[in-house]
Amino acid sequence: MEYNGKRDGSELNNFLWHVERYFSAIKLLEEKEKANQATMYLHDLASSWWYRKYDEIKRGTCRIET
Numbered sequence: 001m002e003y004n005g006k007r008d009g010s011e012l013n014n015f016l017w018h019v020e021r022y023f024s025a026i027k028l029l030e031e032k033e034k035a036n037q038a039t040m041y042l043h044d045l046a047s048s049w050w051y052r053k054y055d056e057i058k059r060g061t062c063r064i065e066t
Helices: 009-025 031-041 044-059
Strands: none
Touching: 009 031
């Protein structure tokens, strides 16, 4: 299970479906923890995007809660 940032709705929906199934299986309920865990499965362009967003979060210029 990974997402590379490709702008393909079907691929993104499949990734999200698998991630939600995984969260359900491990009984992960908190949105903040879900977001944190999901970032571990981002690769290529998606990983680069997250790196920039994470830096913005640390600087206080961006907030992602769900």
